[in-house]
Amino acid sequence: MTSYGVALTETGGRPGRLNGAHHRFALNAFMVVVIGHWAEHLTQAYQIWVLGWPVPQARGVLGLAYPWLVTSEWLHYGYALVMLVGLWMLRPGFTGRSRGWWTAALAIQFWHHIEHLLLLLQAQTGHFLFGRPVPTSLLQLVLPRVELHLFYNTVVFLPMVVAMYLHLRPSPAEQRLMACSCRPAAARA
């Protein structure tokens, strides 16, 4: 109940339009971007494991037409930034159980964004960390880049999905605390 009260103060006091009447639309738009990004990754997986394409040629959909997209540190950093901003701006609309999950996604994405910022700075300056021949993020000391950033994206997305599920299917107590357009119509009546 205490945590609900805190959430109520932040969402019910000054809900704002983004986290009020437009929260559902903004959440949908954000998810279109996120799932579009996943569609690219899953398309690459499909090309590799189902179609049997060589890995360098499995560049998803946009990467086939624009190969530079796949290698652009700016694109990777830009997406990490969009994720961070989206998670941060839409967080006030979440209440109850969903808020904790969404906050977890925000925290992990913050670190993921720092890693991409390091990669971007190295790519721009030409000075690579740890004497490596390519831009290297911190946890690449433990895991290879491919697995690491796929893992990052996964562990950010997992709490997002749980948060969305709980937010769009709130308990009666959570419904009473919701001030956004995601609140079920029956609860608004």
Place this chain on the structure above:
Amino acid sequence: MTGATPVAEGSRSPARARVLAAVVLTVVVGVALLLATGREPELRLVGAEPGGDAPLRTAPTSVSLTFSDDLSAVAAHLSVAGPDGRPVSRGAPTVDGRRLAVSTVDGGPGRYRLAYHLSLTDGSEVTGSGEFVVGTAAAPAPAPADSAGHQHLRRDGWNLALALVDLVLVLGALVALLPAGRRRRPARGGGPARR
């Protein structure tokens, strides 16, 4: 005293909006898959010499790549760099049927990198890179992810497992965005539904 501010009913129907969003997302994913499968490259790398992961005893005098189709009437580039990063390939690459080759000189022990680029007659391009190690004393090659730079997936169990987890998560996200199957009824004694 909840303090929650009910959102006024707008002109849109939440259920319809959710269905619309789910349909749009499904169409986006479907179109992406269709586009991806419909644009299979006509040409693929099917072999390389030197190939395999074992270090070579001596530096090769040439490097050749074999593709899945005839390379006639395409512009082709193939370059090889030695352990110090300097080119060891000499002259223009030669094309013989499905084979693209270039002569190389000894660059000493270590890791050699190669890169190729093909401009096909249909306007598309095929590019790729690879590496091999010369000398048993050569430092082991770093993890392929490092040399691969921006590749997003590799053909191994970990990547496949993560990709499958992500597929499940995406499906979960789509389910989450769908309208809830069971509506919660307003509390008994509450006011009548607005519509």
